[in-house]
Amino acid sequence: MPITLEQLNRAPLAEATQMLDGLYEHSPWIAEQALAQRPFASLAALKHAMVTVLNQAGREPQLALIRAHPELAGKAMVRESLTAESTNEQTKAGLTNCTPEEFAHIQQLNAQYNAKFGFPFILAVRGPRGVGLNKREIIATFERRLGHPVDFERAECLRNIHRIAEIRLNDKFGFEPTVGHRVWDWHEDLARHSDPGFAEHGQLTVTYLTDAHRACAADIAARMRDCGFDEVHIDAVGNVVGRYHGSTPDAPALLTGSHYDTVRNGGKYDGRLGIFVPMACVQQLHTAGRRLPFAFEVIGFAEEEGQRYKATFLGSGALTGHFNPAWLDQLDADGVSMRDAMRHAGLPATLEAIGALERDPSKYLGFVEVHIEQGPVLNEMDLPLAVVTSINASVRYLCEAVGIASHAGTTPMDRRRDAASAVAELALYAEQRAAADGDSVATIGMLQVPGGSINVVPGRCLFSLDLRAPSNEQRDALERDILAQLRGICERRGIGLKTEETMRAAAAPSAPAWQARWEKAVAALGVPLHRMPSGAGHDAMKLHEVMPQAMLFVRGLNSGISHNPLESTTSDDMELGVNAFSHLLDQLATEHPN
């Protein structure tokens, strides 16, 4: 019989500890200490309480817990002396069924890993969907993680231990994140479409209006109809637009959505999560035969990443009247104009049809967007969700420092005009200056000495600057200080300097009322509320120009890596995302009664 949360909340401590036995390998103290925080409002709250206990326990107990785990497909498995939970997990992953070669390879990895880190490799082998990673994925992860620094890997093991505990806890409570599983499966299914040249290598690439892109649009449209949307169509720029009618025909609409195009060799969740999460909400409303007092419009934006054509945010930009007519004549790498690509896709390719997509903001309540975080913060904090406070303002420069190239052996240190050292000095300053703000970031992502040689003092250095902060004022101050420092360094070192601004985008602070709705929704799930700025740009930035907006972030695995095939998130976190969104819809329904 599965345990219920109510039973756990009511039971005497010893009995409750017994109920949670086996979640953390040979470490009942974690559950026992977490139980001091009863009653738990939700399973998510209980999970977080245990996470907090372990995170606050300090280094030694954490290491002891890691070391309490068996090696992956190790001697304990062969001796059949694993705990019942571990046996179940290793069997599901097919590890009890290795070929002799695979077994030998894993033993070798175990030995290398142990020698480097001093603890066993830990992986939640049941994976982000709970059904089990395959052996190939497990071995690839093992090989990749061998390269990590020790402190990083210790934290990664603890995160995997929390994931193992999460799945074990779900099993104990007979809880399956069925909605999260469904949403996870939709991503997996959509990822079968990929552009030629990438599909063959198992890589995901979907760029604007390719065959794979159009297949994605058709799939999303079909799935929207299945979910119970009343109207579904593909618009003049390829956006998939689904509308779930409100209880009255003239009710204003809530707008949401994100993009379905990807970068080259990208992840499965970037953008798409923000389409599928609200679709799952509509499916639930439709199944319950429920109408909201407002219309709900969900859009899969056709283009956000600017990969095939230099036209980022094309999909959401069309809704705000920012489609640049010159884009139609732009050519892709194969010389195909956007106009021809549109015609090939059966779109009208006229400025009239595209102009007609512009929305009248007075007919909308606002815009919300769910997105995978694309950063390491939630993963490191062991939190599933965050509410976005602002999409960061940014500015970019391409710069050139000009010194004097001279012989590395004969030029004394006090007679050099080393262009690269000047930029190195700036890089260290930029790092400190951005860190001092707490939430600003500064990056020199490109740093080259053109035609440099091992025995020549760098005469030129080309470099980039990327500066971002949650408000325009904060970004401007950061920019001012870094440029002033750069001029000072160059003057002192006798180095020439050229700077060219290549991009500037204003901050998109969340509308307070909409941010508050997301905050309420997250709090209602029993998980701690975390607020953070978005360092990356999103479709919400475009909609921000015409209506209030706010975003919700969902944790990514693998340090939140994105624009990469390792991008990942669990069905448990996706389900929390759906629940948060449903809560927001319920709040709005109460605020706008008929």
Ligand SMILES: [Zn+2]
């Ligand atoms: Zn995105």
